[in-house]
Amino acid sequence: MYDLEQLKIHIGRRIKDLRLSRSLTMEAVTIELNMAFPNYLYLEKGSRGIPKLETLCKLADFYDVPLDYFFQDYTPENNPSAQKSFLEKNLLREFRKLKHDKKVLSVQVIRNFQN
Numbered sequence: 001m002y003d004l005e006q007l008k009i010h011i012g013r014r015i016k017d018l019r020l021s022r023s024l025t026m027e028a029v030t031i032e033l034n035m036a037f038p039n040y041l042y043l044e045k046g047s048r049g050i051p052k053l054e055t056l057c058k059l060a061d062f063y064d065v066p067l068d069y070f071f072q073d074y075t076p077e078n079n080p081s082a083q084k085s086f087l088e089k090n091l092l093r094e095f096r097k098l099k100h101d102k103k104v105l106s107v108q109v110i111r112n113f114q115n
Contacts, residue, residue: 010074012046018063
């Protein structure tokens with residue numbers, strides 16, 4: 001499973017790179033795309049949900065790039081920090097499901113491995 005936070009940031013960087021490579025302001029782009037300024041800002045920052053396919057198609061047409069441009073060079077499996085974050089989240093989620101006595105036992109086992 002891919003880290004969606006990283007994907008949003010990656011797509012945002014790709015969108016920003018396109019805009020800057022064409023020396024456009026965010027205001028100019030939002031006017032051309034008939035898009036609210038905050039929504040475009042969120043896209044570039046990757047700070048909201050994954051962009052809708054319709055939005056990516058609109059951006060691809062506007063910037064005259066193929067739709068897959070936004071996903072090019074995205075390889076989360078090659079990113080150790082993304083892998084670690086994903087594994088840590090899963091371990092923590094599973095740990096929280098344990099009953100108290102199992103949590104205590106798990107912590108003891110981990111401490112024994114550290115020594």
